[in-house]
Amino acid sequence: MSEPIPTADRKPRKSVAFADEQTVFDGNGETETNGVHHGDKDSAESHSKPAENASGDDGQVDEVTAMFEGLAKKKKKKPKMEDEEAVDEEEKPAEDDGELDLSALKKKKKKKPKAPEDDFEAKLAEAGATEEGRTDTTASAPETAAEPLTGVQDGDLKDGTGIWAHSSTAEVNYESLLHRFFTLLHDSHPDLAVGGGGKSYKIPPPQCLREGNKKTIFANIAEICKRMKRTDEHVTQFLFAELGTSGSVDGSRRLVIKGRFQQKQIENVLRRYIMEYVTCKTCRSPDTELNKGENRLYFVTCNSCGSRRSVTAIKTGFSAQVGKRKRMIK
Amino acid sequence: MYAAKPSHSLIATRQQRNGRKTLTTVQGLPKKFDQKKILKVIKKKFACNGTIVHDSEMGEVIQLQGDQRKDVQEFLIDKKEGLELDAKTIKVHGF
Numbered sequence: 001m002s003e004p005i006p007t008a009d010r011k012p013r014k015s016v017a018f019a020d021e022q023t024v025f026d027g028n029g030e031t032e033t034n035g036v037h038h039g040d041k042d043s044a045e046s047h048s049k050p051a052e053n054a055s056g057d058d059g060q061v062d063e064v065t066a067m068f069e070g071l072a073k074k075k076k077k078k079p080k081m082e083d084e085e086a087v088d089e090e091e092k093p094a095e096d097d098g099e100l101d102l103s104a105l106k107k108k109k110k111k112k113p114k115a116p117e118d119d120f121e122a123k124l125a126e127a128g129a130t131e132e133g134r135t136d137t138t139a140s141a142p143e144t145a146a147e148p149l150t151g152v153q154d155g156d157l158k159d160g161t162g163i164w165a166h167s168s169t170a171e172v173n174y175e176s177l178l179h180r181f182f183t184l185l186h187d188s189h190p191d192l193a194v195g196g197g198g199k200s201y202k203i204p205p206p207q208c209l210r211e212g213n214k215k216t217i218f219a220n221i222a223e224i225c226k227r228m229k230r231t232d233e234h235v236t237q238f239l240f241a242e243l244g245t246s247g248s249v250d251g252s253r254r255l256v257i258k259g260r261f262q263q264k265q266i267e268n269v270l271r272r273y274i275m276e277y278v279t280c281k282t283c284r285s286p287d288t289e290l291n292k293g294e295n296r297l298y299f300v301t302c303n304s305c306g307s308r309r310s311v312t313a314i315k316t317g318f319s320a321q322v323g324k325r326k327r328m329i330k
Numbered sequence: 331m332y333a334a335k336p337s338h339s340l341i342a343t344r345q346q347r348n349g350r351k352t353l354t355t356v357q358g359l360p361k362k363f364d365q366k367k368i369l370k371v372i373k374k375k376f377a378c379n380g381t382i383v384h385d386s387e388m389g390e391v392i393q394l395q396g397d398q399r400k401d402v403q404e405f406l407i408d409k410k411e412g413l414e415l416d417a418k419t420i421k422v423h424g425f
Contacts, residue, residue: 242423 208263218255242269282307354398357391367389
């Protein structure tokens with residue numbers, strides 16, 4: 001009798017994940033909000049001490065450091081084993097170094113909780129002083145007193161201070177250079193830099209509020225649209241067509257939908273919207289653009305694989321006259 | 331606009347004024363079917379009431395009481411007792 005399963009709700013929903021928290025960074029969102037971040041970052045960098053940059057409050061920088069830590073750790077792993085035996089000797093010069101190295105240690109400690117590889121970090125925390133020793137061996141330099149060779153050296157990359165000063169003759173260590181590389185990469189090619197990090201495409205869950213008895217407010221539509229790189233109007237149109245209702249946009253760009261809707265319903269509709277109008281069918285990348293091509297068709301162009309496909313226009317179903325019979329009589 | 335897919339059935343549902351009651355509409359059924367007869371079968375099968383509405387844009391639209399989206403979809407695809415439509419041409423709204 002009913003062997004064909006309803007297709008619509010059995011569709012695989014792998015490509016889209018709704019994140020639980022708001023602070024999600026992804027390839028799409030970041031390219032989108034890039035301008036904003038640049039602003040944040042510049043100010044953050046100029047205000048804060050350069051040493052704090054690495055573990056600064058900016059999400060982007062954090063990401064870079066996280067990546068950078070991951071990379072740097074591999075390098076560090078080897079000398080660590082020897083270091084644990086050599087802690088005692090190595091610690092002494094570290095103490096002599098005084099301020100500079102202490103700050104370096106602080107820096108390290110700040111970074112720790114954010115690091116992805118926990119067990120390794122825990123080990124590091126146990127053998128706290130090993131860090132000091134490790135740097136000495138990795139750098140294999142006797143001039144520890146002059147420069148903190150741990151981690152990122154002091155100096156603001158953007159302002160060209162500290163190690164990055166034009167006139168600076170001090171050797172730039174590997175980690176600083178690596179950090180510089182990722183910072184620059186992140187600035188000029190965010191896609192590439194993020195490609196190494198999280199690839200999942202995340203969208204904050206829709207926030208639904210009830211207004212009165214019959215209206216639902218979709219509060220964060222602007223944010224979601226921004227993340228998807230779609231216009232509000234298009235998403236709104238789709239939502240209305242799918243939910244078979246109408247609505248309006250209120251003063252603070254929230255969408256007021258007529259009718260009672262659960263967050264789940266809206267989430268499902270959004271998911272379908274993403275499947276249909278956002279993800280690239282060829283490479284499943286969400287990094288796409290929706291353009292109006294010639295002959296009034298909409299085209300989705302993929303930014304990562306370059307494919308281009310047409311999408312169906314949003315079809316509004318027949319809007320039946322519901323309720324209010326009086327209005328039907330003309 | 332709709333000429334590209336002549337047999338594109340659209341099923342939409344909407345919430346009614348009073349509470350949880352809904353209405354299901356079926357539109358864009360192929361012309362070869364007699365809407366009246368279909369409605370009669372559907373009404374019997376789904377145990378619901380319904381009407382045919384003539385719309386200037388959409389042509390004849392079947393309106394059914396209650397949320398019959400799944401039933402209607404199965405009915406349209408069904409080979410034995412249904413209309414044997416291609417599942418791809420059917421679009422269910424509002425899930």
